[in-house]
Amino acid sequence: METSLATLEQKAxxxxxxxxxxxxxxxxxxxxxxxxxxDSAYLAVFARRTLGRDxxxxxxxxxxxxxxxxxxxxxxxxxxxxxxxxELDTDELHDPAYASNPSxxxxxxxxxxxxxxxxxxxxxxxxxxxxxxxxxxxxxxRPGAVAAREHAVASPxxxxxxxxxxxRAASRSLGLPTWQQPSSPCLSSRIPYGTPxxxxxxxxxxxxxxxLRALGIEGDLRVRYHDDLARVELAPxxxxxxxxxxxxTELRDAVVRVGFERVALDLRGFRSGSLNVLSGVSPE
Amino acid sequence: MTGSPMRIDESGxxxxxxxxxxxxxxxxxxxxxxxxxxxxxxxxxxxxxxAETETRRATLSLAREHxxxxxxxxxxxxxRRAPADPDxxxxxx
Numbered sequence: 387m388e389t390s391l392a393t394l395e396q397k398a399x400x401x402x403x404x405x406x407x408x409x410x411x412x413x414x415x416x417x418x419x420x421x422x423x424x425d426s427a428y429l430a431v432f433a434r435r436t437l438g439r440d441x442x443x444x445x446x447x448x449x450x451x452x453x454x455x456x457x458x459x460x461x462x463x464x465x466x467x468x469x470x471x472x473e474l475d476t477d478e479l480h481d482p483a484y485a486s487n488p489s490x491x492x493x494x495x496x497x498x499x500x501x502x503x504x505x506x507x508x509x510x511x512x513x514x515x516x517x518x519x520x521x522x523x524x525x526x527x528r529p530g531a532v533a534a535r536e537h538a539v540a541s542p543x544x545x546x547x548x549x550x551x552x553x554r555a556a557s558r559s560l561g562l563p564t565w566q567q568p569s570s571p572c573l574s575s576r577i578p579y580g581t582p583x584x585x586x587x588x589x590x591x592x593x594x595x596x597x598l599r600a601l602g603i604e605g606d607l608r609v610r611y612h613d614d615l616a617r618v619e620l621a622p623x624x625x626x627x628x629x630x631x632x633x634x635t636e637l638r639d640a641v642v643r644v645g646f647e648r649v650a651l652d653l654r655g656f657r658s659g660s661l662n663v664l665s666g667v668s669p670e
Numbered sequence: 671m672t673g674s675p676m677r678i679d680e681s682g683x684x685x686x687x688x689x690x691x692x693x694x695x696x697x698x699x700x701x702x703x704x705x706x707x708x709x710x711x712x713x714x715x716x717x718x719x720x721a722e723t724e725t726r727r728a729t730l731s732l733a734r735e736h737x738x739x740x741x742x743x744x745x746x747x748x749x750r751r752a753p754a755d756p757d758x759x760x761x762x763x
Contacts, residue, residue, distance in 0.1 A: 612704065617742050629721035629743065631714060638745050650709050650742035653726055663739050664706055670739050 399556050405546045407436045413514040417507035419499065419539065420444035420471070421452070422460025424550070425518030427564040428557045429543060431467045433516075435560075443512050444469045447476040447499045450588045451572040455596070463564060472510075474502050479585060489579045489667050492530035495572070500537035519544045520553055526659060527668050568606045569658065577611045579665045587611055593644040601640055603628075606656035609641065616646040622655035683708075683737035691732045695725070707740040708733055717743070 410416060414437045418430040430444040446460055464471045476498050478484045484494035500515075507515050517534055519541035524531075534541065543553065550569075557565035573588045581587075594609040594616055605621040618637065620628055628637055628651060638649040652660075662668035685703040692699055697720070698713040710729070712720060719725045720743060733741045 612707070615704075615709075615744075617707070617740070625726065626721050626723065629717065629726075631717055631745075634717070634743070634745055638747060642747055648744060648747055650744035653710075653720070653741040653743055654730055660740070666706075670734075 395555070399552045402546050402548055402552060403432070403556060406432065406542055406548075409542050409546065410436050413540075415441035415443070415512050416514045416516050417443045417445055417503070417510075417512035419503060419515065419517040420446050420460055420464070420469075421518070421570075422446070422456045422458075422463060422564070423518065423570055424557060424564050424567055425520050425543060425553055427460070427463045427518075427562055428553050428560070429516060429518050430469050431463065431560055431562060432556070434467060434469045439468060439470060442469060443507060443510060444471045445503050445507060446471060446473045447503060448473055449476045449478055450585045451478065451495070451574045451583070453570060453573055453592060453595075455599075456570050459564065459567070463562065467562075472506065474506060476502055479583065485583050487574070487577060487579055487581055487583050489527075489662075489665065490529035491574060491579070491583070492528065493533050495574070496530035496533035497536070500533055500539055504537050504539065514540065516540045516542055520550055521547050522550045527662050575661070576608055578661050579667065581611065581613070590645050591616075594641045594646060597640040597644050598637065601636060608656060608660070610652075610661060614647040616641045616649045617652055618649065619652045619656040619660060625651075625653070625655050685736070688733060688736040688738065691736065692729065695728055695732065697725070697729070703738070706738050707742065708738045709742050709744050711744050711746065717745075 410433050416433055416437065418426060418433060420426045420430050430442065433442045444464055446457065448457065461471070463469070478495045478498040481494050481498060484491055484498070504515050517539050519531060519534070520543045524544055554565050573591050574583045576591045577583055577587060591609050591611055595607060598607055598609070598618065603620060603624065605624065606619070608619040610617040610619060618641065628634060634651060637651065641649040657663065659668050663670050683703055683706065685701060685708065688708065689701045692701065692710070697716040699716055700711040702709040720729065730741055
């Protein structure tokens with residue numbers, strides 16, 4: 387029974403991949419907004435395999451809100467799968483509308499990203515620009531999607547019905563190291579709406595998460611910024627281990643060392659969009 | 671609440687009732703509310719109980735009943751005044 391279900395799922399993903407290949411051939415060459423996350427890595431590598439090296443350009447937008455670890459992953463995937471890369475700096479922190487951290491912050495970030503990326507792609511002959519938005523994203527609070535539409539950026543994975551599970555399965559088939567990588571949104575997503583985003587706060591969050599990874603924490607991990615307090619979210623399966631006094635002390639000391647005064651471990655564990663719930667933007 | 675003073679903010683959530691409910695569950699914790707986030711500072715024996723899945727579920731359920739969407743466990747930080755390390759490593763180059 388399980389085998390049959392797995393086979394059916396594979397066939398469904400195979401059909402979506404055939405549709406994606408046709409979509410890309412119709413519209414290529416394509417530039418991919420490339421973060422090195424699960425979705426954009428899959429899309430860039432699949433496009434590279436479908437269209438060939440000269441018809442794909444993966445473009446990385448670098449800024450203080452982009453985790454350095456993710457940047458390293460993006461470069462590694464591009465090198466391993468021979469995907470041409472262009473790197474651009476973005477400057478969303480200098481936009482007061484972004485830095486004040488409203489609930490539609492992602493709109494201003496993506497506006498900055500696409501304002502730089504789309505012309506850069508066009509200047510190199512890439513008139514179709516795509517992002518890695520998937521079908522699951524459509525049900526979430528995603529103001530950044532509006533900016534993508536305003537800049538005529540297409541989301542073929544979402545349009546063709548690829549779920550995150552589909553993309554992980556397809557990534558595994560392609561041999562992508564990102565297939566089981568946790569989702570990794572920008573560092574600003576760790577700061578509650580209404581609390582200004584600053585370079586210093588982003589660096590503090592990044593240092594704290596790096597320090598926790600150094601303790602051996604794998605899988606989902608977020609350090610949520612609450613002024614003097616870091617609220618750490620771990621994968622629920624890891625909680626029983628890290629709630630042991632000795633381990634919790636280790637966790638607290640690691641985060642205090644990088645600059646937080648207080649550290650707390652979230653009792654429910656990692657939740658995508660946790661701060662959306664806390665601020666009332668999304669229901670629990 | 672048992673053990674140490676309760677810290678209450680102006681969130682309007684029912685932190686006093688939550689403190690009573692947590693105590694009735696057999697946990698000894700100081701409690702601090704920050705909007706819809708509640709922080710528990712447990713005594714050592716209560717921390718050990720919170721490592722159990724069932725106790726966590728019950729605590730989360732109580733918090734939800736009293737208007738809180740997030741619960742986090744804090745250990746006291748004896749080194750709050752220690753200088754931060756601005757050179758702590760990250761991968762950024």
